[in-house]
Amino acid sequence: MRCFLHLGENIRIINEPTEFTCSFSQFQILEPLYPVLPTGKNVRYWTPEQAYLDGDHRDPCDHDCGPYTLKVSEYAAPGPSIYAHVQLSGNNLCINADPPDSISFECHLKATPDPEDDDLPINYTWNIRVRNESDLFYDAFALNFVNGLAGGLYEYQDGLPLGRYYINEADFDRVTLGATTYTVKLIEPLIFTLYRNL
Secondary structure, eight states: OEEEEEETTEEEEEETTEEEEEEHHHHHHHOTTOOOOOTTEEEEEEOSSOEEEEESSOEEOSSOOHHHHTTHHHHHOOOSEEEEEEEESOSEEETTOSSOOEEEEEEEEESSSOTTSOBOOOOEEEEEEEEETTSOEEEEEEEEEBTTEEEEEEEOOTTOOSEEEEEOGGGSOOEEETTEEEEEEESSOEEEEEEOOO
């Protein structure tokens, strides 16, 4: 199966058995000539059998996405790495705590696994996706890096089921510095548990 799907801010490309996903902004780094979705459209879908734009109504696809499916292995190649050093204030989040519970975090992007290295001069906003133990996306939030540093406070969102959650480095956008594109690696797993007090 060969398929290209641009849905909102996300790109998914399949050329079985290889699959690649990234944000629209990251894909524009890889393919600078790839066009934005036309006004009123939020889907660009392409397979060898069918291609269309969708939104307020469906129209024929305005761009040949076939060549991208032939490059999916190139997109998915990991390339050189940079490292995300993340500190969490805890690994448990009580959904009915009084006062409300939260997990504070701080992330530094560095060229090596050494925590004493300087932060890299990266200014970028990531969509961080949070998966639960069944490997499904249950939450996402924007994280703004300034000169390689980002931080914030993660709080319980209504509707999230109890259980273990994690952030998968495979879901991160790749980072371009100069002429080189890097894969972001986590120094250690990012896992937390949602629970409630009886």
